[in-house]
Amino acid sequence: MSDVITVNASGLSCPQPVMLTKKALSEISSGRVEVLVDTATSRNNVSRYAGNKGWKVSTEERDGGYKVILEK
Amino acid sequence: MDKTLTSKYGPCIAGGIIGLIAVALVHFGNPGNMGFCVACFTRDIAGALGFHRAGIVQYIRPEIPGFILGSFISSLIFREYSPRGGSSPAVRFGLGMFAMLGALVFLGCPWRAYLRVAGGDWNALYGLGGLIVGIFIGIIFLWNGFSLGASESNPKAAGLIMPLISIALLALLFIAPKFGDNAPVFFSSSGPGSQHAPILIALGAGLVVGWLAQRSRFCTVGAVRDFLMMGDAYLLKGIISFTLVAFIANYALGTFKPGFESQPVAHTNELWNFLGMVLSGLAFTLAGGCPGRQLIMAGEGDSDAGIFVIGMLAGAAVAHNFSAASSGAGIGAYGIHVTIIGLVFCAFVGLCFRDRG
Numbered sequence: 001m002s003d004v005i006t007v008n009a010s011g012l013s014c015p016q017p018v019m020l021t022k023k024a025l026s027e028i029s030s031g032r033v034e035v036l037v038d039t040a041t042s043r044n045n046v047s048r049y050a051g052n053k054g055w056k057v058s059t060e061e062r063d064g065g066y067k068v069i070l071e072k
Numbered sequence: 073m074d075k076t077l078t079s080k081y082g083p084c085i086a087g088g089i090i091g092l093i094a095v096a097l098v099h100f101g102n103p104g105n106m107g108f109c110v111a112c113f114t115r116d117i118a119g120a121l122g123f124h125r126a127g128i129v130q131y132i133r134p135e136i137p138g139f140i141l142g143s144f145i146s147s148l149i150f151r152e153y154s155p156r157g158g159s160s161p162a163v164r165f166g167l168g169m170f171a172m173l174g175a176l177v178f179l180g181c182p183w184r185a186y187l188r189v190a191g192g193d194w195n196a197l198y199g200l201g202g203l204i205v206g207i208f209i210g211i212i213f214l215w216n217g218f219s220l221g222a223s224e225s226n227p228k229a230a231g232l233i234m235p236l237i238s239i240a241l242l243a244l245l246f247i248a249p250k251f252g253d254n255a256p257v258f259f260s261s262s263g264p265g266s267q268h269a270p271i272l273i274a275l276g277a278g279l280v281v282g283w284l285a286q287r288s289r290f291c292t293v294g295a296v297r298d299f300l301m302m303g304d305a306y307l308l309k310g311i312i313s314f315t316l317v318a319f320i321a322n323y324a325l326g327t328f329k330p331g332f333e334s335q336p337v338a339h340t341n342e343l344w345n346f347l348g349m350v351l352s353g354l355a356f357t358l359a360g361g362c363p364g365r366q367l368i369m370a371g372e373g374d375s376d377a378g379i380f381v382i383g384m385l386a387g388a389a390v391a392h393n394f395s396a397a398s399s400g401a402g403i404g405a406y407g408i409h410v411t412i413i414g415l416v417f418c419a420f421v422g423l424c425f426r427d428r429g
Binding site for chain 2: 010011012013014015016018019022038039040041044045048049052064065
């Protein structure tokens with residue numbers, strides 16, 4: 001199993017969480033990426049972006065926000 | 073309903089309803105093409121509080137506290153109330169100030185720019201062009217690593233500041249106290265500040281829009297930004313729906329009056345309509361969202377957005393105290409100066425604030 005890539009986008013303004021996610025996904029063709037965000041808006045934006053790019057998306061609540069898990 | 077608002081159709085539905093409410097508010101008494109204008113309304117509030125003394129634009133517009141409180145209540149109900157702050161607050165104050173100055177050179181925030189077009193005011197097309205260019209300049213900074221840094225979680229009570237200020241504003245509106253001779257609270261007896269929908273209708277509209285925008289993430293700047301940056305039309309559909317419904321409603325009510333001349337609260341100077349909105353669009357993009365979105369985030373507990381809004385309030389005072397605001401007669405004596413200073417400020421911020429990670 002490949003390593004998990006963690007993207008810490010917590011606390012960043014729009015559209016930086018999606019930009020960081022885009023950068024991380026552009027560097028791999030498959031695997032698991034975990035994006036840490038602090039707001040529901042960022043969670044939704046990251047989920048929508050990755051979902052549109054064909055990644056399987058799931059989310060977990062964590063202390064101070066959410067973890068968006070992207071798998072392919 | 074909430075599932076619809078948070079679905080992919082959310083911004084489209086919210087935008088349409090907001091567009092309809094905007095035209096209705098003009099029908100009930102708001103100035104022409106000014107069903108909603110976050111810049112103009114904040115400027116009127118600054119005037120009512122005596123932060124500037126332009127007698128024709130002084131009124132506590134209940135739509136603004138309505139936005140904040142609507143978002144606050146919605147975020148509480150849907151467990152999205154999330155107090156946070158600490159991402160370059162002083163810079164955000166400056167961005168809010170210059171976003172307001174640019175908007176008052178044009179005479180409207182992005183919301184009103186779309187509404188002016190929907191009412192047939194073609195001068196606003198220059199403003200919209202400027203808005204898009206300003207957003208695009210902001211995108212270039214973002215592509216080059218621009219970031220104001222991460223905010224941090226704050227204590228629950230920290231997010232109450234803007235909702236409490238909103239309640240205080242509503243109290244001042246309803247009680248209308250006088251704090252001495254030639255002292256606030258001021259209410260215009262003529263001009264745009266004297267034109268307003270009945271208080272309860274305007275407040276209700278603000279609360280509903282605050283809720284709709286909180287759930288759907290409606291953002292008039294993010295719409296263009298996301299489409300230009302990533303080809304993502306999610307928010308853009310909200311703006312198209314907003315403008316289209318407002319146009320249809322204007323047409324139906326006979327308030328669609330196409331042309332350049334004699335448009336309500338507007339001037340015909342193409343260049344400064346354009347450049348004013350370049351400044352605004354850039355400042356909003358660097359701050360992460362349009363003025364309405366800043367109010368919504370402030371309601372959710374984002375004190376950085378709250379600081380941006382207070383910066384806008386200060387910007388309104390600067391605009392009128394230093395003769396930088398435009399009027400129907402044309403641009404203010406110092407409108408050009410503040411626009412250029414604002415563009416330099418935003419360029420400085422865009423270049424100096426890079427993600428060091």
